[in-house]
Amino acid sequence: MAHLFQAWNNELFLVIFLILGILLPVGALWVLGPMLRPARPNDAKRTTYESGVQPFGDAHVRYHARYYLFALLFVVFDVETLFLYPWAASFHQLGRFAFVEMIIFLFLLVIGLVYAWRKKVLEWNE
Amino acid sequence: MPNLDVLHQPYWSTMGPILILSVTAFVVMVLEFSVSGRGKRWLHGVALFGTAAALADAILHLYAKPQAVLATLQNDILANLFTVILLCTTFLVLLFAWDYTQRVPLAPEHTYLILFAVVGALTMVSAVDMVALYVGLEVLSVSSYVLAGLRTRKLSSVEGGIKYLVMGGVSSALLLYGLSFVYGLSGTTNLGELFANQTFTAGAAIFQQYPAITALAFVLILAGLGIKLSLVPFHMWTPDTYAGAPSPVSAMLSTLAKTAAFGMLLRIVLYVFAVSGDNLFYLISLLAAVTMVVGNLIALPQQDMKRLLAYSSVAQAGYVLVPFTMLTNATVVDWGSLVDSIGFYLLAYTFMTVGAFAIVHVVQDARGSRTADALTGLYQQSPWLAGSLTVFLLGLAGMPLTAGFIGKFYIFADTLHLHHAWLGVLLFLTSVVSFYYYFGLIRKLYQPSISVQPARVQPTAAMSALVGLCVLGTIVLGIVPASWLHVLAALT
Numbered sequence: 028m029a030h031l032f033q034a035w036n037n038e039l040f041l042v043i044f045l046i047l048g049i050l051l052p053v054g055a056l057w058v059l060g061p062m063l064r065p066a067r068p069n070d071a072k073r074t075t076y077e078s079g080v081q082p083f084g085d086a087h088v089r090y091h092a093r094y095y096l097f098a099l100l101f102v103v104f105d106v107e108t109l110f111l112y113p114w115a116a117s118f119h120q121l122g123r124f125a126f127v128e129m130i131i132f133l134f135l136l137v138i139g140l141v142y143a144w145r146k147k148v149l150e151w152n153e
Numbered sequence: 154m155p156n157l158d159v160l161h162q163p164y165w166s167t168m169g170p171i172l173i174l175s176v177t178a179f180v181v182m183v184l185e186f187s188v189s190g191r192g193k194r195w196l197h198g199v200a201l202f203g204t205a206a207a208l209a210d211a212i213l214h215l216y217a218k219p220q221a222v223l224a225t226l227q228n229d230i231l232a233n234l235f236t237v238i239l240l241c242t243t244f245l246v247l248l249f250a251w252d253y254t255q256r257v258p259l260a261p262e263h264t265y266l267i268l269f270a271v272v273g274a275l276t277m278v279s280a281v282d283m284v285a286l287y288v289g290l291e292v293l294s295v296s297s298y299v300l301a302g303l304r305t306r307k308l309s310s311v312e313g314g315i316k317y318l319v320m321g322g323v324s325s326a327l328l329l330y331g332l333s334f335v336y337g338l339s340g341t342t343n344l345g346e347l348f349a350n351q352t353f354t355a356g357a358a359i360f361q362q363y364p365a366i367t368a369l370a371f372v373l374i375l376a377g378l379g380i381k382l383s384l385v386p387f388h389m390w391t392p393d394t395y396a397g398a399p400s401p402v403s404a405m406l407s408t409l410a411k412t413a414a415f416g417m418l419l420r421i422v423l424y425v426f427a428v429s430g431d432n433l434f435y436l437i438s439l440l441a442a443v444t445m446v447v448g449n450l451i452a453l454p455q456q457d458m459k460r461l462l463a464y465s466s467v468a469q470a471g472y473v474l475v476p477f478t479m480l481t482n483a484t485v486v487d488w489g490s491l492v493d494s495i496g497f498y499l500l501a502y503t504f505m506t507v508g509a510f511a512i513v514h515v516v517q518d519a520r521g522s523r524t525a526d527a528l529t530g531l532y533q534q535s536p537w538l539a540g541s542l543t544v545f546l547l548g549l550a551g552m553p554l555t556a557g558f559i560g561k562f563y564i565f566a567d568t569l570h571l572h573h574a575w576l577g578v579l580l581f582l583t584s585v586v587s588f589y590y591y592f593g594l595i596r597k598l599y600q601p602s603i604s605v606q607p608a609r610v611q612p613t614a615a616m617s618a619l620v621g622l623c624v625l626g627t628i629v630l631g632i633v634p635a636s637w638l639h640v641l642a643a644l645t
Contacts, residue, residue: 138183145186 096148100140107136167220167228170207170236171275174243177203178268185261196264197251197615203268204247208240216643224343225282230644231423232279234496235416237640238503239278241626242409243271245507248619250401252511255613256518259399260303267405270296274409278416281424283332283342286417290328290381293413294321297406301398313390313397317406320380320390328377334370335425338363344424351428360429371426371433375440378421381414384440384474385447388467395463400514403459407466407510408503415473415499419492422480427488431481438478438576444471445583452590458513458523461590465549466506468587472580473498475564479571487571493641494563500637501556501630505548508623511616512542519610525594530602535610539598541620548627550591551584556630 075082114121114129143149165172181200185193211233219229226232250263273292280286298321302314338359339347351360360367376387383391395403426433448468455461476491484491515538516531517523532539548555561584568577612620630637 135179138179142182142186 093151096143100143100148103136103139107133165222166214166217167222167279168226169210169214170240171226171272171279173203173207173210174268174272174275177207178265178272181265181268185265193261196261197247197254200264200268201244201247201251204240204243204271208237208244211236211240215640221281221345224345225285226276226279227281227345228279229281231416231420231492234492234641234644235278235412235499236275238412238496238500239271239274239409239416241500242405242412242503242507243267245503245619245622246401246405246409248615248622249404249507249511249514252613252616252619253399253401253514255615257304257399260305263300263303263399263402266296266300266303267401270300270405271409274413274416277413278420281343281345281420283336283344286344286420287325287329287332289413290417291325293410294325294381297321297402297410300402301394301406303402304399307397309393309397310399311397313394316390317394317398320387324377324380324387326377327373327380331370331373331375331377334366334373338366338370344420348424348428364432367426367430368433371430372436374421375418375436378414378418379440382411382418382470382474383467384470385444385467388444388448391467392460392463395466396457396459400459400510400517403463404507404510407463408506411466411470411473412499412503415495418477419480419495422477423488427480428482431483434478434481437474438573441471441474441478441576442579444468444474445579449583449586452587455590456524456526458517458525458528458594459510461525461594462506462509462513465587465590468583469502469506469549471583472561472564473502475573475576475580476567478576479567479573484571487567489642490563491567493638494560494567496641497556497563497630497634497637498560501548501560501627504623504626504630505545505555505557508541508620508627509545509549511619511623512538512545515610515612515616525597528594528597529600531597531610532599533601535612538610538612538620541624542598543595544624544627546591546595548631550588554628554631556627556634559631559634 075086110132111129114125118126177200180203181196184199185196188195214228215233215237217228217233219227221227246267247264250259250267253259254261270293273289273294273296276289277286277293278289280289298314298318301317302311304310335347336342339350341347341350379387380390395406398406422437445468448464448471452461452464452468455464473495476494480488480491513523516527520527528542531542544555548557551557551561561580565577565580568574568580
């Protein structure tokens with residue numbers, strides 16, 4: 028029996044953590060919270076929080092399909108930054124070869140940007 | 154102390170074709186958005202020149218000593234063999250695309266998208282690291298999704314592209330999941346290391362210790378690549394995508410993408426499963442059997458020629474899959490001959506399929522229809538095109554004196570030799586079924602057109618070159634198979 032328990036030890040802890048992980052937030056937000064706090068709602072409290080700005084309009088806005096091009100370009104350059112940062116942080120260890128590699132990488136991305144520019148992706152004409 | 158020695162290492166030559174094609178692709182890309190109007194006519198020329206240079210480089214280094222770049226890319230026999238086949242295919246597909254753009258407006262981006270796809274394909278066949286294999290597959294796949302849906306104003310093209318995208322996503326997910334299990338069991342992503350562990354140390358034991366996980370990994374990888382190879386039951390996307398995509402892209406998907414996926418499957422089967430998972434290979438033989446039977450039977454009632462070629466390519470993938478079944482631990486001495494069969498069939502299949510797609514496209518362009526009836530009377534108008542299509546169809550059916558016959562014969566001989574005769578017999582029987590639909594098309598070619606005189610079919614210079622090369626390939630490989638077999642035998 029002790030042997031059996033030992034074999035299941037890890038899984039047992041996993042299950043305990045899982046149960047705790049579900050019980051704690053549920054207990055705090057839905058059980059303990061309503062019991063302890065005073066409930067005095069008013070209009071100002073009920074409004075959606077939008078960083079201090081008065082919320083206006085509907086949340087279900089329809090975006091122009093053309094946004095995807097901007098989103099795409101954004102992702103490309105976001106990933107580029109993500110890639111550049113660790114490279115810059117360990118620049119001295121990586122040496123000249125990594126520098127050449129990164130220059131090639133940036134050059135290829137510039138080709139992509141020039142492509143987008145030439146194909147009028149960056150212009151917004153109706 | 155930083156140094157540039159790494160740039161002077163001899164192993165850069167290992168990546169020769171990949172580097173040449175990458176540079177060509179970017180040069181073509183820059184040219185495409187720099188020049189305007191008539192200057193764009195030169196794009197295909199530049200792309201073809203780059204491909205020819207890469208092919209020359211691959212042939213020059215065909216027998217070079219295998220070297221690995223950072224234990225990731227390797228120019229061993231498998232890589233060299235598939236590189237040559239893939240680059241031949243690329244050359245033909247680019248010629249086809251050149252002809253296509255003279256008939257139908259197509260976004261000029263396709264030139265370098267094809268080249269990027271080839272870079273991915275070359276990576277797939279020469280990578281010995283699971284991560285690099287996957288990256289290569291994705292480079293090929295993403296370029297192919299775009300290429301398939303490139304005619305954005307045509308609904309069927311977009312439909313085909315979307316279907317390919319969704320199925321391709323599923324395929325990548327399955328494959329990656331399967332590879333993750335292999336990594337989990339072996340603790341390495343490097344296939345070379347994995348293979349060495351299995352052969353020389355007790356590394357094989359781990360696969361035998363967890364047969365269920367090994368089986369799961371094998372099934373997932375097989376299903377993932379099965380979608381790319383459009384094996385039955387993963388073939389549903391094939392006819393819609395091939396029918397909707399621009400014809401050069403259909404030709405590319407059925408030859409280049411399949412050759413690369415076969416190369417990747419061969420690498421994974423040989424390095425991972427052949428030693429310690431070969432009790433699972435009955436799954437490959439089942440898949441091959443179902444693919445041959447279903448592919449050929451569904452092709453029978455097809456009237457649309459592109460859909461017919463799509464189903465025929467499903468069936469042909471089944472034939473190529475047959476030798477994979479026999480790559481087990483017990484047959485190590487015969488691996489060379491099995492790889493020869495695969496390599497021979499894939500090159501033969503490339504010539505026949507690209508040629509057939511090309512002529513179907515010319516006929517469709519001239520006569521506005523790609524049903525089998527559109528072929529009626531082609532012989533009287535253009536005996537050269539009709540004769541060429543006859544050669545390709547006879548080759549696909551497997552008639553003697555064509556490359557298709559020799560390819561099938563070698564696979565058949567392997568099955569007899571290695572005690573898989575039932576697969577060989579099935580191959581033979583399903584080929585007989587395929588005679589019906591291939592000969593249906595050939596009969597139409599020589600039928601005189603009764604009613605109105607159909608529109609004239611005009612091949613361009615690029616098309617003539619393409620058809621000529623394909624006919625030459627099909628017949629030379631059929632009459633002097635030794636020409637290519639010697640290369641294969643020297644390699645393996």
